[in-house]
Amino acid sequence: MKNITSGELKNASLPQLKVLCEELREEIFRTVSVCGGHLSSNLGAAELTVALHRVFDFPTDKIVFDVGHQCYTHKLLSGRADRFHTLRKEGGLSGFPKREESVYDCYDTGHAGTAISAALGIAKARDLKGEKFNVIALVGDGSFNNGLIFEALNSLKILNANILIVLNDNGMSISPTVGGTHEVLTGIKEGRASVEDVALFERFGLQYMGVYNGNDLTELLPALENAKNALRNTSVLLHVTTKKGHGYPFSENAPLETHGVSPHAKCYEYSTALGEELISLAEKDERIVAVTAAMTDSLGLRPFFDKFPKRSIDVGICEEHASVLCAGLATEGMKPYYAIYSTFLQRAFDEIIHDVCGQKLPVTFCIDRAGVTGADGETHQGVFDLSYLSFIPNLTIAIPKNVTEFREMIRLSADYPYPLAIRYPREGTEGEIGDVKFGKFEVLHSTMSDIVILAAGERCIDLAGHLCALAKEQGVDVTVVNARFLKPLDEEYLSAVEAGCVVTIEDNALIGGLGDAVSRFYRNSGKTILSYGYRDVFLPHGEAHSLMEKYGLNLQKMLSEILGYARR
């Protein structure tokens, strides 16, 4: 698709704009089919984004995209159409807004609920500097459940800096939007609020405006003009009802399946295994409860939710609340499993400490998408969890070597009476396992060698296997160990190690993970420690294995350092 100038967009006729929307949708559909990405949310927001670009003057005016799943049209309209085919590819366009990519992207996002806070910061700075421009936060209704959004709304009158909040209401988070806020919004029928609702928003400092059909430019354009005028005197909430996946019947009818689209067929084996094992536990144990924050399907919990609706809780995009809720459940003897992506669990960090581990409650965190995740980039890599969990007292941290071992860990967890975190990547394989005991490593390949490799998790054990084979070709034997618990560390095993060189490999930032724990244990032992994990930078989007290699888990470098030790 060729780049469209701002002038072309401003001067186009309404029929031309409608044609443009279809072209944009086609381009998005075509690109996502090849590169993967977020389809239905972007299809549904085409008219809204075109209308915003028509009415406002970017980049002088600023727009913050909450989460960023709806930014593709914005990218296509801001000088990036000619590079759009590189979407989510290494070195190509990011799937999310990125300040480094364009002056049209004023704020980076990826996690939910930040847009209003960020927009308020930008608007407050504008007012302090005495400048004039408009600031817009574009937020989906799924994010509107999030506590951060509420904290920002609470702050509107404090800051007294006018912004336009566009609520793109398609009735869906990634799962259908749930909870009281959604009912409040749904109570406001199709963008038309009652007198009471309007009064409520006014107390927060917002003038309420609605758009009945947010996929119709003839409604959108005048509504945005009105909102722009009103912004001179007040902050505005423009409630726009759109249809997720609009224009593509397949996507309209299956918004869940098409929210995030992968370019190739994938196996989701860890999440599938989680669902299966939890069902089998729950059939005989009434304490088992599954909790998620708007990610039922991608975490593999749909079959559990279908089978045990009473013991299934989706709280919406409320990661903090889900954690505390689990703690409450556990105080009364229930056994909650909170499944969540590694990067999103960062939101519940204080609650893991304060509520779960502080009270030593048997909550199990099932941490999916741990390690490098790839195409979603900086905001979605799961490379910090070992670091942010390792220093929390009372927490056990498990890293299964394959899906089969993961299944066994879930089975064993049912009777484990303490806080437990199990972290795993998206994809994996079934395989052989030995006895799993809490806090115990497993020797996978034992030699009389002077070199022991401690590898954590499936990807790193794969790497260790390759290293072992390649070193063997060079006449060097190494022992390979499944370091399946970061905490408690298997000090009994470590104490017994006679080898002079211990190598650690982890799919996590190097700072604060397994390497540091092993180094701490062997401090002053005289052993040589070689640690491999990710460098101290944010990992951009790209293909997962390529990122692993580039940012710290390079097979050749590891091999050469291990051989270097062997031949010292």
Added chain:
Amino acid sequence: MKNITSGELKNASLPQLKVLCEELREEIFRTVSVCGGHLSSNLGAAELTVALHRVFDFPTDKIVFDVGHQCYTHKLLSGRADRFHTLRKEGGLSGFPKREESVYDCYDTGHAGTAISAALGIAKARDLKGEKFNVIALVGDGSFNNGLIFEALNSLKILNANILIVLNDNGMSISPTVGGTHEVLTGIKEGRASVEDVALFERFGLQYMGVYNGNDLTELLPALENAKNALRNTSVLLHVTTKKGHGYPFSENAPLETHGVSPHAKCYEYSTALGEELISLAEKDERIVAVTAAMTDSLGLRPFFDKFPKRSIDVGICEEHASVLCAGLATEGMKPYYAIYSTFLQRAFDEIIHDVCGQKLPVTFCIDRAGVTGADGETHQGVFDLSYLSFIPNLTIAIPKNVTEFREMIRLSADYPYPLAIRYPREGTEGEIGDVKFGKFEVLHSTMSDIVILAAGERCIDLAGHLCALAKEQGVDVTVVNARFLKPLDEEYLSAVEAGCVVTIEDNALIGGLGDAVSRFYRNSGKTILSYGYRDVFLPHGEAHSLMEKYGLNLQKMLSEILGYARR
């Protein structure tokens, strides 16, 4: 004060209950005067708590105290009156609810906003188990700004487990409560809601009830009875208006000064210095903005707020929002300083990563009450910040050696273009300083010794000074270094160290802090590393220096290990 049985309370006449409230207030006032603690919030909640104990049957019924600043009367009424004189003392009663302390405490708190989530978890477990009891969340109006509360409210209809939320509305957080939510609550005049407000709460699944004078038992008792009856069919919000500090004119008139009371006069020098330096920066630099989450006074920002009201932002107890707001301000060229306690910054963990450091924005986090804090116990110790910040890319972490150096760091920070965290304890001293350069240590006492002590922060540098003197008495020289930046680590200095033994001392958990960073640097160097910080447990309440000694910073143990090395 002697223990009161549940039977005595249930059978007492109304005049007897009134006398009891006065006695409770006197006991609280007397004890807090000696032990320190939270005065005004507890004084104001005496009648409410007595009424709750009269109407409900604890511990069968469960009550979760949000934050826990209002739990003293509850402790006095639940078999702990005879031990109340030990409040906040090592080995004595905690100032917060503690499950380990009493069956009447069903959930531990300390941070704001967790009570409704926890109560919902307890109530959901009750319903799943088919049990019958009442669950109450007692929440102050300050917490009602917090996003976590909103996430829990959003979840009421999802969980469909009835709870009673008692909103104790005294119009104050620690600072006066601010923001839109407060205006919504204030719109509901003195516990009496309009038809619109009632309708709003109903959409969230709450029946609204109000109490005009929450310090009057004749109003409170029937209102609680009504709420208890209504709980059979619905969750209830009982909005109770109380007077913070009720019954003590001094406290009523000065609720800010008497929110938290220390047993002795204290100097708040780091916070005072923060206020002074920010004022002096702001006088010549229009970019400077100060941000707080409801802690203006205790962080030393009151003079700044008085002098620069436009550039002063108190967002209420919204730690996450404050972080993102700062990021937004920084994208537009402002220079925000976000002052917060170490333990509360845990709430903004994801936002530090995702919003501030991910975009490499020049936000300065002024992290007060870092290290052991003492009498408030587990939930208030600031011993994790070095660990949870150390692995975040793009972040500089500074640890001033005294108040004077802290002042210099704040001055230098104005032109520092990256994310910066400065952590410090409450109290400190002015003193001599040298040149402060980002990422550079300072040698305080140089010898030709084979032992180098790297100490981070005022308390640890004090300890290092003592160690140095005591070792000297034993004929052992040591070098003492002010390790004032954890990140970037002063690799130039470390590379030049010729000594065979490097000692690290930090007022932080041992896992993930300075010791680990230095060990990582010296890995395979052959140097002996001795690291001192806190053991991997939650540190209870007690006197700060006593806790330091018990949990990892024991002078005699350090001395003996250092001498052991010297004489090896």
